[in-house]
Amino acid sequence: MSADVRDLVKRFDGRVVLDGIDLTVRRGEIVALVGRSGSGKSTLLRVLAGLSDDHTGEVTVDGTPTVVFQEPRLIPWLTVTRNVELGDPQRRKRSATAGARRVLGEVGLQHRLDAWPLTLSGGEAQRAALARALVAEPTLLLLDEPFGALDALTRLSMHDLLLRLFVEHGFGVLLVTHDVAEAVVLADRVLVLEDGRIAHRVDIDLPRPRGHASPDAAVYTTRLLELLGVTDRQPQP
Incomplete structure (x- = not known):
C-alpha cells in the first residue's frame, strides 16, 4: 500500500x-x-x-511521496542535472549526481544533462520535473x-x-x-x-x-x- x-x-x-x-x-x-x-x-x-x-x-x-506540479518549478540558475539532484533526499554529491543522470536517461533527457532550464521546451522541462521526483525512488x-x-x-x-x-x-x-x-x-x-x-x-x-x-x-x-x-x-x- x-x-x-x-x-x-x-x-x-x-x-x-x-x-x-x-x-x-x-x-x-x-x-x-x-x-x-x-x-x-x-x-x-x-x-x-x-x-x-x-x-x-x-x-x-x-x-x-514525491510531487510533480503543473509548472516544472526548475531553478533557472542550476543545470538540469543539478535540479534533479535536489530531489535526492540523501543529497550525497557523488551518488546524487549518478542518480540524477540515471533518471534523466529514463525520461529521455540524457542529451540535456548540462542544459539550463530556460533552454528546455515545455515537454523537456516537465520530463526534468518528473526525473526530480523519480530520483527519490x-x-x-x-x-x-x-x-x-x-x-x-x-x-x-x-x-x-x-x-x-x-x-x-x-x-x-x-x-x-x-x-x-x-x-x-x-x-x-x-x-x-x-x-x-x-x-x-x-x-x-x-x-x-x-x-x-x-x-x-x-x-x-x-x-x-x-x-x-x-x-x-x-x-x-
Whole structure:
C-alpha cells in the first residue's frame, strides 16, 4: 500500500474543503481525481504530500511521496542535472549526481544533462520535473495537473512516458486532472470529488494501452462527464 486516508477533514477559514475523505492508493495502481475547480482535488494531494498538516483524520503514506506540479518549478540558475539532484533526499554529491543522470536517461533527457532550464521546451522541462521526483525512488507519485500546460502531442508522449515508468518502478500514482479523457486513458479508477467529498467512483476496466478515440474509452469519458454535470450540447441554429 502507498497511501491510506480515513475520515480526512480539512478547513480553510472555517470553510470545509475536504469532508470525511476515505481513500486508498496501492502500489502498482493509478488513481485519478477529477472534479470542478474548488472541489478539493489539489488540497487532498497536498495533504498526502505532507505540504498541509492542519487537518483531522488519519493519513498514512508508506515510504516516500514525491510531487510533480503543473509548472516544472526548475531553478533557472542550476543545470538540469543539478535540479534533479535536489530531489535526492540523501543529497550525497557523488551518488546524487549518478542518480540524477540515471533518471534523466529514463525520461529521455540524457542529451540535456548540462542544459539550463530556460533552454528546455515545455515537454523537456516537465520530463526534468518528473526525473526530480523519480530520483527519490518514491512509493507514491503525486501528480497535480502535470500535463495541463502542454500541447496535445507532447501530452500524449508524456502519457506514454508515465505509463512506462509506472510499469518499471511499480509505484502508486495519484493524478489530479481536469481532463476526463486523460483520466480514462491513464487510471485504474477515477474518483469524482464534489464539495470536498468523493461522490462517485468509476473503475476503468480496459486493458492498457488505451486510445482517447477508442469507443470503449469514450463510453467511460461520457459517463464521467455526466457525473460531473457536463452533457453534450447541440449547437443552436
